Amino acid sequence: AQSVAQPEDQVNVAEGNPLTVKCTYSVSGNPYLFWYVQYPNRGLQFLLKYITGDNLVKGSYGFEAEFNKSQTSFHLKKPSALVSDSALYFCAVTDMDDYKLSFGAGTTVTVRA
């Protein structure tokens, strides 16, 4: 079975400060990890993914995520947050043989001006 935990329901940061959204995972095989963002009443937008290779993955809108196998984590980061980054962020995991993504409960990010 695969699962994802996003330990923080909410993250609040000031504009211009670094942003981190935490994610830990559990999967039986090699993990394949994803981050999505959702704006109110909209579908999810893909941000980035880790399949293999470099542990630091760069994605859309200046976001990046670091895969840490020993800590089973895949935290999302942005060096300088914008007010427009305020949204709901989802981490997801699957393994190579699965057609399904398992999503975390989501973290609401609020960036204040």
Next chain:
Amino acid sequence: SQTIHQWPATLVQPVGSPLSLECTVEGTSNPNLYWYRQAAGRGLQLLFYSVGIGQISSEVPQNLSASRPQDRQFILSSKKLLLSDSGFYLCAWGFGAPPEAFFGQGTRLTVV
């Protein structure tokens, strides 16, 4: 390029009425298709997925069913809606395993 269409955007239905939500994908062939439900604006629950025409896997037994009558068409249905069926329904498509899912804009269903 590939696009996914999901409609309607919002729907208000009385308890006991039927439901049909439709999702279509353009610009690709034989995609994996998914229906998710998001309750209270938070976590996503996978309801159904399909890896081919007529092949439906159900993740959570409930008052809903899904069908894939054509390669790029995925339909979510109910014969009789319950209040608990209210939520935000998201269709998604992806390729192979592991999948990278691409989502539609969602349908906000309110059962009254």
